[in-house]
Amino acid sequence: MANERPQVVIVGAGFGGLWAVRGLAGAPVDVLLVDRNNYHTFLPLLYQVAAAELEPEAIAYPIRSILREMPNARFLLAEVEEVDLAARQLQTSVGPVPYDYLVLALGSAPHFFGVPGAREHAFTLKSMEDAIRLRNHVLGRFEAAQWQQDPDARARALTFVVVGGGPTGVExxxxxxxxxxxxxxxxYPDLDFRSARVILLEAQSTLLPGLPERLQQYARRRLEQMGVDVRLQALVEEIAPAQVRIRAGEVIQSDTVVWTAGVQGVPGADRWGLPTGRAGRVAVLPTLQVPGHPEVYVIGDLAYVEQEGRPLPMVAPVATQQGKAVAANLRRQLQGQELQPFRYRDRGTMATIGRNAAVAQVYGRSFTGFIAWVLWLGVHLFNLIGFRNRLLVMLSWAWDYFFYERVVRLQMPRLDPDGK
Amino acid sequence: MANERPQVVIVGAGFGGLWAVRGLAGAPVDVLLVDRNNYHTFLPLLYQVAAAELEPEAIAYPIRSILREMPNARFLLAEVEEVDLAARQLQTSVGPVPYDYLVLALGSAPHFFGVPGAREHAFTLKSMEDAIRLRNHVLGRFEAAQWQQDPDARARALTFVVVGGGPTGVExxxxxxxxxxxxxxxxYPDLDFRSARVILLEAQSTLLPGLPERLQQYARRRLEQMGVDVRLQALVEEIAPAQVRIRAGEVIQSDTVVWTAGVQGVPGADRWGLPTGRAGRVAVLPTLQVPGHPEVYVIGDLAYVEQEGRPLPMVAPVATQQGKAVAANLRRQLQGQELQPFRYRDRGTMATIGRNAAVAQVYGRSFTGFIAWVLWLGVHLFNLIGFRNRLLVMLSWAWDYFFYERVVRLQMPRLDPDGK
Known part of the structure; x- marks a missing residue:
């Protein structure tokens, strides 16, 4: 594979990495995309895998299918272990990978803010394995409650605590x-559902911080109508096996605690000599380059960029736009042109709550209810990759909508037989 | 759950157990179906999950969905650890389960015939986990071959050995x-596919033993046209990491050996005092009852029944018909009527080989090629449970047929990161 063209290595096949690759189609470079999975995960719908609404395959897409139409791009299935900025080389699980230009789009990991027991005892929702493990566990708790004779243990099995009132927690x-x-x-016609509870804990005084107050209150009201016990200003102090302690001193007994309260840049970046700041994110120049390393770009959740004095949020649209921007800047850099600073165009934010119920802020306008819900459906279907995946997702949503049915209530496969 | 009606416990939600439950709908009994999974697996299509053709969800169906229409049936997710025939009680992973009548439909496990290393180093195709593990491994071997510099290691990665020329091995x-x-x-446009090989080893002198010679020869010819290296009278002597030794003394280097050469009744039955014979199967009376235990029935792969002097094969149609028969006999038994001996109606056998190519023997008539293939498709779609699963399977097959594409080329989820 010897050649004279510069080698661009892009690490991470999330939204940022994928759009960066696409933006380099036909450019005079060889692109190598590296990811630990052979598929792209559509993370905005991951919670629906965990809620037995979608099969994992519906939100996963083979990376090699995406690259087939790009003769200048190849794929490497590997875990990046180290980035050697001086030698311009990655250490990966399958050997060293040299680069001329590097785009790090490694994404984020859960941020537990040092809460004792959170890492050990809480479920997270950051990867396909997380979602499958959580789905299997939730279904398993109902199976356990069915034969459990001890009422306390049964209540614990049927109590589900979601920590974090941001979009993921709400959804x-x-x-x-x-x-x-x-x-x-x-x-479970024999089971007493009075002890089945979903509790949503948010440390701040409102759900969906950052959205207009009308949307925050709508989300809370709708969740409460659906039976969710929403608790605001409920800061989690400790998570232990089968219980959560919140600041008020109250203890909630529960077999299932799901942590959606925070994200941080994937660990490791600081070790590699990259300038990491708050939440482990790499502070990059407005051009998305690493200071002092014009050949290295960082994009997506891992990148820390401020705009109008505020950090950009760790969301898919930022990553997508940065992926496109980095491809454009790389093309400029190759031709000796001046690079352009990245500018995020915020089209809006949306979160779905349930049937016919969502909140959306689009180009500054606020929507709730059915209109927001249809907007949410449309945007997510449009952004899914692959016609077949769109079909699968539509099929599942239609089934749910018309038959009130979740078809993938399968504890499958057994990831760890003993559960968490 | 105290009640006066007899409790029928059915262990195993495969074809036998499921048809037994269905046959008891509305009968004056309480039925408890016990399985280790919360879903029924359509095993005849399991190999297509392993071949990245179908997603696991397409051939799995939630057991509780099946039981919803049966008010006298309940489900218990549990592993059966022991059968106490004297006390009429099961020991399960979640506690003791008493029964008045018991139907054991536990199915089968791989039979390695004592071949050294087979259990440790070969992949099997008996459960959803098996199929997912094998699919992930096969796809992973191509990823490994892509970066592997050593030509021997690369050839080993791209050599796939299937042991057993029965329907599963052929398919x-x-x-x-x-x-x-x-x-x-x-x-993998960069990969040299000349070293990619599929080798099918069969100990006997023909593929598909038991079928008419014309079908056997057709199957062999078609597989060879598709590039499969078919080796007859090739008895496997030993399987070691990355190699298979066959009787001729030849050693095949391969990272992937798939064992489909034999099945036996699930282990354990002998321990419980059931009269097990050849291949660990329980010899039952013609009524499918266990000798000396008129309240215990054994059906499906675990049951040993002879008809016209020959043992019935361990296939889905036998299990299905026995499930129906056992339900009918239980109804007779409850009413004090005389039980009927089971009689298997052999409608035929079929195996698909590839696109437009299958063999089928239906009511004594033989078919090959496109007609057999269409028959095979129709029978399998018809027997799948659930409209949505049929839709999913049809969708995947149509995609494959028209676009020559396997859409679920996903290494997902990671069951054991280090592989086998």
Missing amino acids: FAGALAELINGPLRRD | FAGALAELINGPLRRD
Whole structure:
């Protein structure tokens, strides 16, 4: 594979990495995309895998299918272990990979803010394995409650605590409540559902911080109508096996604590000599380059960029736009042109709560209810990769909508037989 | 759950157990179905999961969905650890389960015939986890071959050995050859596919023993046309890491050996005092009852029944018919009527080889090629449970047929990161 063209290595096949690769199609470079999975995960719908609404395959897409139309791009399935900025080389699980230009789009990991027991005892929602493990566990708790004779243990099995009132926490709490009150009620006719509870804990005084107050209050009201116990200013102090302690001193007994309260840049970047700051993110120049390393770009959740004095959020649209921007800047750099500073165009934010219920802020306008929900459906279907995946997702959503049914209530495969 | 009605416990939600439950709908009994999984697996299509043709969800169906329409049936997710025939009680992973009548439909496990290393180093195709593990491994071997510099190691990665020329071996070898020669060739444009081989080893002198000679020869010819290296009278002597030794003294270097050469009744039955014979199967009376235990029935792969002096094969149609028969006999038994001996109606056997190619023997008539293939498709779609699963399977098959594409080329989820 000897050649004279510069080698661009892009690490991470999330939104940032994928759009960076696409933006380099036909450019006079060889692109190598490195990821630990052979598929791209559509993370905005991951919570629906965890809520037994979608099969994992519906939100995964083979990376090699995406690259087939790009003769100048190749793929390497590997874990990046180290970045040697001086030698311009990566250490990976399958050997060293040299680069001329590097784009790090490694994404984020859960941020536990040092809460004792959170890392050990809470479920997270950052990867396909996380989602499958959580789905299997939730379904398993109902199976356990069915034969459990001890009422306390049964209540613990049927109590689900979601930590974090951001979009992921709100969406998962809503989806979980609908799963329990619809399909699972029909699955377990003998079970007393009065002890089945979904509790959403948010440390701040409102859900969906950052959205207009009208949307925050709508989200809270709808969740409460769906039976979710929303608790604001409820800071988690400690998570132990089968219980959560919140600041008020209250202890909630629960077999299932899902942590969605924080994200940080993937660990490791500081070790490699990259300038990491708050939440482990790499502070980059406005051009998305690493200071002192014009050949290294960082994009997506791992990049720390401020705009109008505020850090950009760690969300898919930022990563997508940065992926496109980095490809454009790389093309400029190759031609000796001046690079352009990245500018995020915020089209809006949306979160779905349940059937016919969502909140959306689009180009500064606020929507709630059915309109927001249809907007949310459309945007997510449009952004999914692959016609077949769109079809699968539509099929599952239609099934749910018309038959109040979740078809993938499967504890499958067994990842760890003993559970968490 | 105290009640006066007899408790029928059915262990295993495969074809036998499921049809037994269905046959008891509305009967004056309480039925408890016990399985280690919360879903029914459509095993005849398991090899297509392993060949990245179908997603696991397409051939799995939630057991509780099946039981919803049966008010007298309940489900218990548990592993059966012991059967206490004297006390009429099961020991399960979640506690004791008493029964008045018991139907054991536990199925089968791989039979290695004592071949050294087979259990430790070969992949099997008996459960969803098996199929997912094998699919991930096969795809992973191509990823490894892509960066592997050592030509011997690369050849080992790209050599796939299927042991057993029965229907499962023939079907998987064909599906694997089509996966490799179609989608994977396009996925790995840089890879030299001359070293990619599928080798099918059969100890006897023909593939598909038991079928008419014309079908056997057709199957062999078609597999060879598809590039499968078919070796007859090739008895496996030993399987070691990355190699297979066959009787002729020849050693095949391969990272992937798939064992489909034999099945036996699930282990354990002998321990519980059931009269097990050849291949660990329980010899039952013609009524499917265990001798000396009129309240215990054994059906499906675990049951040993002779008809016209020959043992019935361990296949889905036998299990299905026995499930129906056992339900009918239980109804007779409850009413004090005389039980009926089971009689298997053999409608035929079929195996698919690849695109437009299958063999089928139906009511004594033989078919090959396109007609047999269409028959095979129709029978399998018809027997799948659930409208959505049929839709999913049809969708995947249509995609494959028209676009020569396998859409679920996903190494997901990671069951054991280090592989086998």
